[in-house]
Amino acid sequence: MCLINGKDFCYTPNASLKNYCTFKVGGTAKHLIEVYNTDALIKVCYKCKLHNIKYKVIGMGANLLFDDFGFDGVIIVNKTKHVLFKKNCVYASSGVNISNLIVKCLNRSLGGFEKLIGIPATVGGATVNSLGAFDTNFTDFICQVKCLEIATGKIKILTNEKCKFGYRDSIFKAGEFIILSVKLNLNFMQQEIIKRNMQQALKRKTTSQPLNCPSAGSIFKRTSIIPAKVIDELGLKGLRVGGASVSTKHAGFIVNDGNASAADIVKLIEIIKQKVKNAYNVILPVEIEIVK
Numbered sequence: 397m398c399l400i401n402g403k404d405f406c407y408t409p410n411a412s413l414k415n416y417c418t419f420k421v422g423g424t425a426k427h428l429i430e431v432y433n434t435d436a437l438i439k440v441c442y443k444c445k446l447h448n449i450k451y452k453v454i455g456m457g458a459n460l461l462f463d464d465f466g467f468d469g470v471i472i473v474n475k476t477k478h479v480l481f482k483k484n485c486v487y488a489s490s491g492v493n494i495s496n497l498i499v500k501c502l503n504r505s506l507g508g509f510e511k512l513i514g515i516p517a518t519v520g521g522a523t524v525n526s527l528g529a530f531d532t533n534f535t536d537f538i539c540q541v542k543c544l545e546i547a548t549g550k551i552k553i554l555t556n557e558k559c560k561f562g563y564r565d566s567i568f569k570a571g572e573f574i575i576l577s578v579k580l581n582l583n584f585m586q587q588e589i590i591k592r593n594m595q596q597a598l599k600r601k602t603t604s605q606p607l608n609c610p611s612a613g614s615i616f617k618r619t620s621i622i623p624a625k626v627i628d629e630l631g632l633k634g635l636r637v638g639g640a641s642v643s644t645k646h647a648g649f650i651v652n653d654g655n656a657s658a659a660d661i662v663k664l665i666e667i668i669k670q671k672v673k674n675a676y677n678v679i680l681p682v683e684i685e686i687v688k
């Protein structure tokens with residue numbers, strides 16, 4: 397198969413990573429390739445492996461913090477958009493935007509995961525991280541994941557059980573597979589109910605989170621304590637390092653005020669962790685991934 401630049405993929409050398417993550421920070425990627433279909437995704441991954449080039453597949457970069465020194469390899473941005481419906485099942489390629497998928501499902505009266513509307517994520521990223529909000533977990537609806545096993549170059553179909561989904565966790569976190577598509581099992585529901593769930597979720601998100609500022613969502617994972625609650629109790633809202641500050645709207649978020657560096661954000665994370673450790677003797681686990 398021959399890939400055509402423009403149709404199957406788009407190559408950019410020395411691309412600013414600020415444009416490929418929701419935090420809007422990071423240096424440049426030596427090579428950046430946007431892929432528009434699954435064949436292109438597979439082929440680019442194969443090529444990188446064959447030539448022993450460092451690479452990383454990303455979705456919307458909504459859980460990532462790119463290093464200020466950039467990425468000395470290939471960033472593969474997954475822009476695949478294939479969606480197929482069969483009765484109450486939907487097959488979605490891994491680059492599909494979750495919110496767009498929710499709306500497509502609504503049009504077919506299929507629901508279940510609509511409370512995740514508005515969260516920046518692709519199907520691939522949501523599967524890796526086991527995306528969830530308001531007691532709804534994206535991965536509860538997954539019955540199969542089609543993926544490329546990096547070590548063998550084989551395409552595998554994994555059942556939900558094999559994926560070992562847990563709180564913001566899955567076997568995909570180890571980076572041994574590239575997710576190509578998922579099969580979701582959804583519920584036939586009245587459109588009015590799906591819409592109401594969407595509206596309620598959006599309202600809760602917009603009133604409680606700083607959605608108009610660059611961020612990567614919650615910085616810390618829940619443990620024995622709720623990070624946002626303890627950070628707020630310690631009076632850390634508004635705490636700043638350079639252009640990064642603890643959101644005054646949601647203490648679990650760090651926001652980029654426009655000119656933050658990745659180093660500012662990392663420093664602020666360390667300060668918060670230290671203050672929480674001193675006060676509660678708990679080490680907050682970081683939810684976001686730092687990419688170097």
Ligand SMILES: Cc1cc2nc3c(=O)[nH]c(=O)nc-3n(C[C@H](O)[C@H](O)[C@H](O)COP(=O)(O)OP(=O)(O)OC[C@H]3O[C@@H](n4cnc5c(N)ncnc54)[C@H](O)[C@@H]3O)c2cc1C
Pocket residue numbers: 418452453454455456457458459460474490491515516517518519520521522523524525526527528529568573574575576607611612613614685
């Ligand atoms: C404003 C805001 C609100 C948020 N709210 C929530 C929330 O309520 N709940 C929640 O759980 N999260 C939330 N998040 C975090 C984020 O949306 C999720 O972690 C989401 O799953 C990230 O998806 P992504 O496509 O952007 O993945 P990326 O951040 O691009 O990638 C995440 C990881 O998955 C890997 N990956 C991506 N695609 C593939 C693939 N096809 N194959 C293999 N590996 C892949 C990447 O290499 C990386 O390691 C929020 C983020 C923001 C910015």
